[in-house]
Structures are given as structure tokens and as C-alpha cells.
Amino acid sequence: MTAVSEETGTVGRPVAVVPPGERGATRIADRVVTKIATQAAREALAPLPAGAAAPHATVVVHHETVRVRVHVDLGYPCDIGARCAVVRRHVTERVGTLVDMAVREVAVQVERLHLAPAPGAAHGRTA
Structure with missing residues (x-):
């Protein structure tokens, strides 16, 4: 049941006041x-691979x-399943908290894997 109170408006007539909610x-x-x-997703993956x-x-x-549905690129090698679980x-959590809706499914689609440079590997062109 809606609780409605009456207040006097500017012309002296009663005005219904509806609770904010x-x-x-x-x-x-x-x-x-x-x-x-x-x-x-960007926050969960930070920093992004080169x-x-x-x-x-x-x-x-x-x-x-x-x-x-979230589309991501991941660095490789990594535990792909664990990275997707974090995302x-x-x-x-963020969508549910910020928009106050039930998040029924989050599908993570890995679009590309980016190889991390090997430690000590030469960068660029070598002669």
C-alpha cells in the first residue's frame, strides 16, 4: 500500500506527496x-599484453x-581458464553492483593469444 500524505500547495490546495521510492x-x-x-573486463585483465x-x-x-559476452585478447603462455574465470x-560483480541487475551469464570469448617475448630475446631486426 502506498503511503500518501497531503501538504498544502502554493495555491492553498492539498497536494499528494509520494514517497521517493x-x-x-x-x-x-x-x-x-x-x-x-x-x-x-579491462580492469580484470590489466595490464594488457603488448x-x-x-x-x-x-x-x-x-x-x-x-x-x-566479453571478447578478449590474452598474453600467452598463461592459464587461459583461470584468466577467463577472473574476467x-x-x-x-561490477555489473551486478553498479546496475543492480542479476547477471545470469558471462561468456568470455578469447579472440587472440599474444606470445610474450622470451627473456633475453632480441627485439627488432638482427643482422
Whole structure:
């Protein structure tokens, strides 16, 4: 039940005062959720390997639930499963906290692996 009180308006007539939580709804645009998911993936992978593309995300929002697909480049060698798990956890936590929606799925798609230079390897061209 909505509690409505009356106050006197500027013309002396009573005005209904609706509590702040019941005045309306806030809708967060899908593109905002996408930007938050992308930033969260970037945070989870920092620092990015040399030559790697920045992560990007796509989201589907349906009835206050979110499904996310994140595309990433990883340095190699690494534990690919563990790196993806870190991204998944961080994106779930950040999106869920910042937009107050249930994150049902975070799929991490590894687009490219970037080989790390071997220690002591020559850089550039050698004669």
C-alpha cells in the first residue's frame, strides 16, 4: 500500500506527496551496461599484453537480468581458464553492483593469444 500524505500547495490546495521510492522507475540503457561490462573486463585483465586489442562486451538485458559476452585478447603462455574465470567473476560483480541487475551469464570469448617475448630475446631486426 502506498503511503500518501497531503501538504498544502502554493495555491492553498492539498497536494499528494509520494514517497521517493515510489515516484517512478529508473531504466538503465543497454549501452550503459555494455560500457560497464567492457570496463570491468579491462580492469580484470590489466595490464594488457603488448599488441592486444582492448576487451569489448555485448549485452542482452531482459526483465532486470543481464547476459554478457566479453571478447578478449590474452598474453600467452598463461592459464587461459583461470584468466577467463577472473574476467567472468569481475564482470559479474561490477555489473551486478553498479546496475543492480542479476547477471545470469558471462561468456568470455578469447579472440587472440599474444606470445610474450622470451627473456633475453632480441627485439627488432638482427643482422
